Amino acid sequence: MLLYDNPNSGNCYKVRLLLAHLGIACERKTIAVGDRSKRGNVLEGLNPAHRIPTLVLDDGRPIAESNAILWYLGDGTRYVPDDRYERAQVLQWLFFEQYEHEPNVAVARYWLRYRDAPVDREALAARRAGGHRALAAMEAHLSGRSWLAGDRYSIADISLYAYTHVAHEGEIELAAYPAILAWLGRVAEQPGHVTIDA
Numbered sequence: 173m174l175l176y177d178n179p180n181s182g183n184c185y186k187v188r189l190l191l192a193h194l195g196i197a198c199e200r201k202t203i204a205v206g207d208r209s210k211r212g213n214v215l216e217g218l219n220p221a222h223r224i225p226t227l228v229l230d231d232g233r234p235i236a237e238s239n240a241i242l243w244y245l246g247d248g249t250r251y252v253p254d255d256r257y258e259r260a261q262v263l264q265w266l267f268f269e270q271y272e273h274e275p276n277v278a279v280a281r282y283w284l285r286y287r288d289a290p291v292d293r294e295a296l297a298a299r300r301a302g303g304h305r306a307l308a309a310m311e312a313h314l315s316g317r318s319w320l321a322g323d324r325y326s327i328a329d330i331s332l333y334a335y336t337h338v339a340h341e342g343e344i345e346l347a348a349y350p351a352i353l354a355w356l357g358r359v360a361e362q363p364g365h366v367t368i369d370a
Contacts, residue, residue, distance in 0.1 A: 173230055174228040175199065175225055175227050176203050176218075179368075182278055185334045187241050187245070189333070190245050220236065227245075239267075242327040246326070252326060258321055261322065262320075264321075268309070269335075273335065276301075280296055284341065300343060303339065307339070307344070329359055330359075334368070336356065338368065
């Protein structure tokens with residue numbers, strides 16, 4: 173398999189983390205996060221949005237979108253539940269990550285850490301507020317439970333861990349979220365865990 177990847181991207185990290193848990197070796201090809209001008213040359217025909225990560229299977233078939241890749245790799249393993257309701261719960265959190273969490277937490281992080289341009293502080297404040305709304309929802313859900321979906325670690329946790337654990341890089345502090353902090357610790361203790369910079 174070939175993963176079009178970037179070491180700084182949380183969306184790419186999700187995929188690398190699940191691959192590590194599964195013990196699957198994968199060739200990686202680094203694509204720039206900020207400069208999209210040449211992505212069409214590389215990802216044309218593989219990913220309709222020319223985004224990373226993009227996974228190309230050994231038979232040449234591509235899979236786009238980080239959470240779709242997680243579902244493909246995790247299906248049939250301990251990281252995707254067998255129970256129909258719990259599978260729906262995993263999907264709920266994957267959609268939540270892309271609609272509520274990632275557009276705020278990841279964008280704030282990107283603007284402050286990786287974009288070479290002045291930051292619009294008003295726009296940043298709006299992203300941070302959205303990030304805190306997403307984190308508050310996670311905190312409420314994780315209070316009194318160990319994992320996001322069902323009673324075990326799943327791709328829902330992997331997906332939301334990716335940008336949550338680096339939220340401080342977007343000036344979104346986690347001190348007010350004790351259940352999230354405990355959950356982050358549990359994720360980091362899972363067998364095969366790798367860090368975002370591994």
